[in-house]
Amino acid sequence: MKTFGIIAEYNPFHNGHKYHIDKVREAGATHIVAVMSGNYVQRGDVAIIDKFRRAEIAVQNGVDLVIELPVTYSLSSAELFARSGMMLLGALGCVDGVSFGCENDSLTLLKEAAEASIKAAVPEKIRPVLEQGTPYPQALQQIIGLEAGPLISEIFDDPNNTLAVEYIKALKFLSLDMEILPIKRVGASHDSDTPSGIYASASAIREMIEDGEDFNAYVPEQTAKAVTEYEEAEYLCYFENLERELLYMLRKSVPQQLALLPDVGQGLENRLFEAGKAAASLDEFLEMCKTKRYTMAKLRRILLNMYIGTLNSDLMMPPAFGRILAFNDRGIEIIKASGAKNSEEPNRLAVPFSSDIKELVSSPTPAAKRFVQLTTLSSDLYALAARNVKRSGTDFTAKIAKISIDEEIIGEQIADSMIDAGDSTGIEVTKGGKSPE
Numbered sequence: 001m002k003t004f005g006i007i008a009e010y011n012p013f014h015n016g017h018k019y020h021i022d023k024v025r026e027a028g029a030t031h032i033v034a035v036m037s038g039n040y041v042q043r044g045d046v047a048i049i050d051k052f053r054r055a056e057i058a059v060q061n062g063v064d065l066v067i068e069l070p071v072t073y074s075l076s077s078a079e080l081f082a083r084s085g086m087m088l089l090g091a092l093g094c095v096d097g098v099s100f101g102c103e104n105d106s107l108t109l110l111k112e113a114a115e116a117s118i119k120a121a122v123p124e125k126i127r128p129v130l131e132q133g134t135p136y137p138q139a140l141q142q143i144i145g146l147e148a149g150p151l152i153s154e155i156f157d158d159p160n161n162t163l164a165v166e167y168i169k170a171l172k173f174l175s176l177d178m179e180i181l182p183i184k185r186v187g188a189s190h191d192s193d194t195p196s197g198i199y200a201s202a203s204a205i206r207e208m209i210e211d212g213e214d215f216n217a218y219v220p221e222q223t224a225k226a227v228t229e230y231e232e233a234e235y236l237c238y239f240e241n242l243e244r245e246l247l248y249m250l251r252k253s254v255p256q257q258l259a260l261l262p263d264v265g266q267g268l269e270n271r272l273f274e275a276g277k278a279a280a281s282l283d284e285f286l287e288m289c290k291t292k293r294y295t296m297a298k299l300r301r302i303l304l305n306m307y308i309g310t311l312n313s314d315l316m317m318p319p320a321f322g323r324i325l326a327f328n329d330r331g332i333e334i335i336k337a338s339g340a341k342n343s344e345e346p347n348r349l350a351v352p353f354s355s356d357i358k359e360l361v362s363s364p365t366p367a368a369k370r371f372v373q374l375t376t377l378s379s380d381l382y383a384l385a386a387r388n389v390k391r392s393g394t395d396f397t398a399k400i401a402k403i404s405i406d407e408e409i410i411g412e413q414i415a416d417s418m419i420d421a422g423d424s425t426g427i428e429v430t431k432g433g434k435s436p437e
Helices: 015-026 051-060 078-092 107-120 123-130 136-148 150-157 159-174 202-211 221-233 239-252 268-278 282-289 296-308 312-316 329-344 357-361 366-385 412-425
Strands: 003-008 031-037 065-069 097-102 179-184 322-328 401-403
Touching (some): 015 031, 015 097, 015 179, 031 051, 031 078, 031 329, 051 221, 051 322, 051 401, 065 078, 065 329, 078 159, 097 159, 107 136, 107 159, 123 136, 136 150, 150 159, 159 179, 239 268, 239 282, 239 296, 239 366, 268 282, 282 296, 322 329, 357 366
Parallel strands (some): 003 031, 003 097, 031 065, 097 179, 322 401
16 A cells, blocks of 8 residues: 545635646555645635535545645645645655656756755745735745845746645645655746636636636546536635625724734734725735735635635644545545544544544534634635535534445445444545535
């Protein structure tokens, strides 16, 4: 058994994601676990399709187990996004390697870039550059260029490379001994508007969906089917649909409240407060607040954290549990291997893993209760981003997809394996579970 981890968003799942998974299999992985952003994504947006359906599609296309990256981290910086994802992979205790897509798949250069980034992020080096109004990523890259040279600095020109470096840094920070498998992206680059062959970026596909264009050539059939179903039911979610809710919250907020949000500091709360009172649309608000330091993505994350109620103090807590969103027979084997390994030697990152949110509600730890609160509330509020608003409580009512690898393995054999896993993990299995309802 050789288990590899992937940290992803699958917003939506497309042919490039399938290519990545297939390459990980070709490299020798027998089992694959994905830590996936839930209903909110790192670019400061709502996922176009909800987490349960996206997780199911991932398992239908080669992933064996999907674990939710808590919203606290999916709406945070690239560094915290990567580190928390690695924490959950490390918490399983049975993940042998990690793989990610990137434009430059030279592991040597990526490791050098990670070391250069660590050395450049010293406060006395980076503070003077930040004080000039330079955004943190650009300030860091500027110092790396001076200290490590242009070849290493150019690694950071691409967002996927930047995330790759953060994954490597997270492994080092957490002292996790995992094999690293970078996979060079094929076709369209990150955020590219131009498809290439059967590949298009997730942002281009989302734009096609919103504009009513044909995108089927760039996604597996399960994604195309889900988009059609959600579009007909008016369940596709868009950030713009939250405009009135966000403007309402801005207009009722005071600077002292805004200062408690993640990424808000150095007087930004006053700028947010003034713009919130003056702006008549989200676009106007964002234009009024945008600076070199505060990008659109960061401002959108701040807005969504305000909407959900995430506080800066929430980012100080490591993941308190792993919420299972979808799995197959091999996914059960991953959970079993996790429990077996942890029973032999303590895992300092270990947390409970369960598909049943009700089990996690009763957790005795304040951190777990807070994570459950943010998870369930954020899902209820996410539903407002669709034209046709769903009922609240989907984290308690949605069916967790169990995809059978071999349809001939049915009946008592598969039931026994589910019971065994459920005793220790809280897995609540419903074969082929579907959302929206």
